[in-house]
Amino acid sequence: MKIEIPGYVKGLMDQLNQNRYECYIVGGAVRSLLLDLPVHDYDLTTNALPEQMKEVFASYKTIETGVKHGTLTVLSAHHPVEITTYRKDSAYQDHRHPDAVQFTSAIEEDCARRDFTINAFCYNEQDGLRDFFHGKEDLEKHILRCIGDPEQRFDEDALRILRAVRFAAQLHFQIEENTKQAIFHKKELLSYISLERIHEEWNGFLHADTCSTYLKEYLEVFTLFFPELHSISNFDTVLQQVDAAGPDANIRMAILLQDILDPSSILKRLKYPNDAIKQIKAMVQQKDAVLTDRISLRKFLSSYPADPAPYLAYRSALNPSFPSDVVQSLYASVIQDNDCVSLNQLNVRGNDLTVLGYQGKEISDTLQELLQAVMEEKVPNKKEKLIAYIKTR
Numbered sequence: 001m002k003i004e005i006p007g008y009v010k011g012l013m014d015q016l017n018q019n020r021y022e023c024y025i026v027g028g029a030v031r032s033l034l035l036d037l038p039v040h041d042y043d044l045t046t047n048a049l050p051e052q053m054k055e056v057f058a059s060y061k062t063i064e065t066g067v068k069h070g071t072l073t074v075l076s077a078h079h080p081v082e083i084t085t086y087r088k089d090s091a092y093q094d095h096r097h098p099d100a101v102q103f104t105s106a107i108e109e110d111c112a113r114r115d116f117t118i119n120a121f122c123y124n125e126q127d128g129l130r131d132f133f134h135g136k137e138d139l140e141k142h143i144l145r146c147i148g149d150p151e152q153r154f155d156e157d158a159l160r161i162l163r164a165v166r167f168a169a170q171l172h173f174q175i176e177e178n179t180k181q182a183i184f185h186k187k188e189l190l191s192y193i194s195l196e197r198i199h200e201e202w203n204g205f206l207h208a209d210t211c212s213t214y215l216k217e218y219l220e221v222f223t224l225f226f227p228e229l230h231s232i233s234n235f236d237t238v239l240q241q242v243d244a245a246g247p248d249a250n251i252r253m254a255i256l257l258q259d260i261l262d263p264s265s266i267l268k269r270l271k272y273p274n275d276a277i278k279q280i281k282a283m284v285q286q287k288d289a290v291l292t293d294r295i296s297l298r299k300f301l302s303s304y305p306a307d308p309a310p311y312l313a314y315r316s317a318l319n320p321s322f323p324s325d326v327v328q329s330l331y332a333s334v335i336q337d338n339d340c341v342s343l344n345q346l347n348v349r350g351n352d353l354t355v356l357g358y359q360g361k362e363i364s365d366t367l368q369e370l371l372q373a374v375m376e377e378k379v380p381n382k383k384e385k386l387i388a389y390i391k392t393r
Helices: 007-018 028-034 050-056 107-112 135-141 150-156 159-171 177-185 187-192 195-206 211-217 227-231 235-245 249-256 264-269 274-285 294-303 308-318 324-336 350-355 361-375 383-392
Strands: 023-026 043-046 071-076 079-085 122-124 128-130
Touching (some): 007 023, 007 043, 007 071, 050 079, 150 177, 159 177, 159 195, 235 249, 235 308, 249 308, 350 383, 361 383
Antiparallel strands (some): 071 079, 122 128
């Protein structure tokens, strides 16, 4: 078979070949090409040692952040491409990292250290597809299977437990029975994995179309770092809502946390970034907001700190009868007419109130009062009208 290789990748492979080194595209890129999925990153592997790679690519801009582990990042036509020397397995002590990096000259040994059969492909134009562990057969049958002994694979790197479930969910694959049993048997090893890395896998999992099926099947695994899942009432209904939300990880997290009054501590523990915490918390706390008319929508927009589009998807997922189209139409009108929903849009400033004798907290309280009055259509957003309003109230 022949795979189309982008020019910026082929140029690097040719450069290594011209210097009498082997080079293959490896891992996820080959899997995605075989599945006719988009490839986001091309990783290369070679029998050239790191110092030899640096000589081969002396005329390129390179980044040596992973060079002690055998990886050199080379910029080719502005694309960063990681090129790694063939490696073989060594002992693991912390269920995450090998004790030492051992280079090898055999591509098969390099592929043997990888996690799953469908991630152990390698390809170049000279040799075509090399598949030492029957990954293509598993790909065709939609099966995810560890290379070798799955318990040993998870012992070496416990993050593979979550990677297995994420890959299966993203690809709509079944996890092979021995691999599945090992996931449950070795799940406690996730305690060795940093929450930052767990967050990456969890977030990727929530983006998968079919995550609800796997969330239910592997609940015992996920509750090791997210025990609050156990307290969800009407779990099957919540899973239906997760499906209805579509592949948006933040909306789906807000659905899972819908009954938590303030989910901030959970989100911080799971290493969510501040902007995601802000959005998810706002969705949860506004899950019952009334948005039936323009005034209620203005008040909502005044207090909601993020783009309302995900919020409307969240509400629709929670309740299929939520009038999303009506709210979207109202929202479009509010934006088009530049309705006042924030202090920045209010046509009175703190200095105007100072002239009238207001001081300190009086100023901020009065501005908020005026904003509410404008949103409720008690007074137009015009300076003279606003000042007259506060003088007569």
